[in-house]
Amino acid sequence: MFRKRSPWSIWALCAFAMTSGSIAQNTSVIWVIEDTYEGQTFFDTFDFYTGTDPTNGMVTFVDQQTAFSSGLAYVTSDNKVIMQGDNTTWLPLGTNRSSVRISSQAMYNTGLFVLDLDMAPWGCGVWPAFWTLGSGTWPYNGEIDIIEGVHDNEHNQVTWHTAPDCNLTATTNFTGTIVQTNGVDNLQCNAFINNNAGCGVTEWSRASYGPYFDSQGGGVFAMKWDDNGIAVWSFYRAAVPEDIVDGLPDPSTWGEPVAELAPNSCNIAQFFANHSIIFDITFCGDWAGNSYATSGCPGTCEETLMDPANFVNASWIINSLKVYKSATLSSGSSSAATAYYSQSAVWIAAVAITLGWLSLI
DSSP: OOOOOHHHHHHHHHHHHHHHHHHHHSSSSSEEEEEOEEEEEEEEEEEOOHHHHHHHHEEEEEHHHHHHHTTTTTEEETOOOOEOOOOSSSOOTTTOEEEOOOEESSSSSSHHHHHHHHEEOOBTTEEEEEEEEEEETTTOOOOOEEEEBBBBBBBOOOEESSTTOOOOOOSSSSSEHHHEEEEOOOOOOOOGGGGGEEEEEEOOGGGOOOOOOOHHHHHEEEEEEEEEEEEEEEEEGGOOOOHTTOOOOOOGGSSOEEEETTTTSHHHHHHHSEEEEEEEEEIIIHHHTTTGGGTTTSSSSHHTTOOOOGGGGGEEEEEEEEEEEEOOOOOOOOOHHHHHHHHHHHHHHHHHTTTTOOOOO
């Protein structure tokens, strides 16, 4: 989708792109698109998980055919990707509710992951996550929880789960608050201690999770994973940076991340490898179930699970997920940079002409 611009702004974009080769000569990294997941082809390169929930949720993850036929996964005519928990079936007490968990067929080692969504799931007993997971025996190739929360919380939590000896550096500059256990910061990402709390950071913004995030029209979450660490940003809809909208993301301009795992206390390459991308919605379980009594939600989690009306907001509505890879530029890379940005200028101009915003004179 293209947003209409004035001819002046189109020419300005073209001018910027055509002159950015010299600017990029002094820039060490640019991010170029690697994979795009969106629209009618979104599910083509994801697999549906049908095993038991490792977090002990009261959930039955359904296969692709069941998900499509029962309306738990589909793409709308305007290319919104929908994944949701069953919100139509009354259940006997103690019965699992059907839902969806998908995992990308592609695996990644570093990258910039940019998710644009209108809605993330929430509600009493609901526990959604957007995360990446390393292959092999968990947690030895790491886990990165980018969006995660329970019930109708208002603050997203970013968490890393690893093998022993990967630690969060408390002095790193990020805007979130380190999650604590018994008043002590969880700086060890070690999944084998603290009941697998990992090292987590809670976002400060009320617009990062739950009903308020959705009421603002959703937004964008971005996770940058490279040799400099793993950082997460979130932007509610009105604050999404223009470079993300234009498909030329530049994390160096986004300010402090909400959470960051720095390399000085964690060897990133050692603890994170071969990650697939996962979306899921589970219910109750180790977090949502164990925290239910203090959540402000009525009754018990098992009782809440019975009524489908409690899950009308347990839905992902996704516009796109884009994965970018880094390209390193040296002082001698000006020609490559110029070619890259000049190509962008040609593309912008071509689109503008096609849509009638510019004319050839």
